[in-house]
Amino acid sequence: MATITGNLNERPARARRGYSSLHRLGELAIESLIRLCGWSAILFVFGIFFFVFREGAPMLFGGLDLVKFFTSTDWNPVSKTPSYGILGLLAGTASVTVLSMALAVPLGLGAAVFVSEFCSPKIKEALKIAIEMLAAIPSIVWGFIAYMMLNPLIIWVTGAPVGLNVLNASIILALMSVPVIVSVGEDALKAVPDSYREAALALGASRWEIVYRVLFPAAKNGLLAAVLLGIGRAIGETMAVLMATGNANQIPTSPLDRVQTLTATIAAELGEAVQGDDHYRVLFVIGILLFVIAFVVNLSADLIVRGIRGKQNA
């Protein structure tokens, strides 16, 4: 009569015959490699911060007046007495982001609701492909579109002397961030249990009532995360806004004003900056700032989404 000895949870592979220690070693090696790759994402995020910080730190901790950095609009890095004030650039980024979100959020959430709740499976498939295509257009091509198509269009419609301005960049950014909002928003709506919809239907609600009385409250965190990710996309976009904003460092007073954003400044000036000098390092300080903004936006989006997951599990 055989008795079971040892721990049942022990991996059976160890007891098998013909399974040499070489195999085991190989397996150990590949598992360590997998773990290492899994952890690499953390490594890379830290690496990005570290290397950007390393280049920017000498300026950040010596020579840069942080108060002036954030409150002055005087960005003049190449003069004899250089001044580094990014308020104008911040205002540029903020104005473009806000206006683009004002366009993209209704469009994106509306499209997410339509795709998720209102259309037939075939149309849904087609729309998702179209939105994926929209997401796939490279940012430099968006910049090209802003420059060659939207620019004359805006001049023609508004009569402004130049069509490269906040409005132009906002439209382009809205079209660029809408796919993010649609796909994340649709996921959020899909995550609402069908029993909610069924309960509402049983009470006689129409589909639209289900959407705004049941789905919106139930999925509001996910939808908020979608908007946040859209904002992240808009703030971080570089090449398209470099082409579309007209690049004039000023605080805009109307959508037809030209502006310059943080990202575009780096892209436009890093090539000319002498490696290691103050101008070069200040651009890296802006990079640190962008990294931190992106980190905060993504972190809050993640926390919000995880918040709902946690509640649903409980």
Add this chain to the structure above:
Amino acid sequence: MPETAMRGNGSKHFRYFVAAKPNGSTGDGTPEHPSRSIREAIEDIRVRHAGDSPSVQRLNGYDRIDICSVFKGPTTSDTKQRYEFFVDPLGASDLAIGSAQLPWPDLESALEGVAKMDAEGAIPLGPGEHLSLSVREVFSATPVDRRKRRHERIAQVVLGLVTLTLVVPLVAILGHLVYKAWPVLTPSFLFENPRNQMTAGGVWAPLIGTFYLVFISLLVASPIGVLAGVYLNEYARDNWFTRVVNLAVVNLAGVPSIVHALFGVGAFVMFANMGESVLAASCTLAIMTLPVIITSTREALASVPMNFREACWNMGASRWQTIRTIVLPNSINGILTGVILQVSRAAGETAPILFTGAALYMTIPTKGLRSFFPYSLQDGCMALSYHLHVMMTQVKGASPEAIEAGKSLPLEHLQYGTAIVLIGLVLTVNSFSIGLRMYLRSRKKW
């Protein structure tokens, strides 16, 4: 003018008032000026609600008319129901008497019936009492239903239009680009180098450069990305550390591309001493596009049912053996879609390669085998996306004479040509990914 009220379900409720003690002048049916008799009230109702004139206020399902008997003057209009009659278009019967079981088929016959009963003195109304005439339409939509349906249609149309405003620009942009680029869309545009200070020729050098960047970044990113996806789906436990890893992946995807460029400059160009080279640019692109591969690998692995793994473990296979022989073969196509997506992302990015290895202008062989391997990994290369940037910002158009002489092409043609090659490349690669995914879904066995 009688009182009209909307009821909770959206139906209308009309009240006609009749004086309990008629004295002289007749009124118009309001509580202040009641009609003199039920007969007069019925005449009013017939004029306002029956017949064919266009001003008639038709009664719909659930609407109700009350004939209320009141004392003249501003008395309270609350009255008690004494008689209840019904109209039901579906319940028509020859024996209709207005009861719940035998309702009148329409308002005209109902009014006739009520008038007859009134003439016979069968329905005396005391002060503070009313008789009601309800239109029953049990199986048709209530006004609230109708309103709901209208709102729903409006919502559908509005949301559909919103969605359409996303598709229209896509079509317009692609159409415009193709239309404008049509004159230069010839094979020679693809297979020639830019010439004459980039005022003539094609996009061969940038095209090959883009292939270089994409291929090398793929070599770097796909093993790391796939293994990271395997780790997250197969090895990682549900604990805080995995959350941190996930967060890192999300953040890696969210870091602005220009910050990736700064990272590339700091880490690869300077720290790793690669200089501005194909290698540095590819590594930057690889890290930037890593999250695409990680996410899609994880999704592909997660779609393999758990029983597959359990069955394999029960056969005595170890974790890695299970992954190698069961999980990966069953998800390889899904992983592939992610890899293809990475290719399309890497091909289109400009900012990360701006300062890490994109060259303004290079001439490469266009004939023979060398034309496919022209770049050295230690040097920079041209790239389509950067080339488009340069064409827009730094190239001056050729003089009209040069264009006339056939030595140069109009700048606009070259710009649109470059843009269409880039977007064509990206969308083609992307379509492969989409096509593969749809094919997989149609063939899915579990």
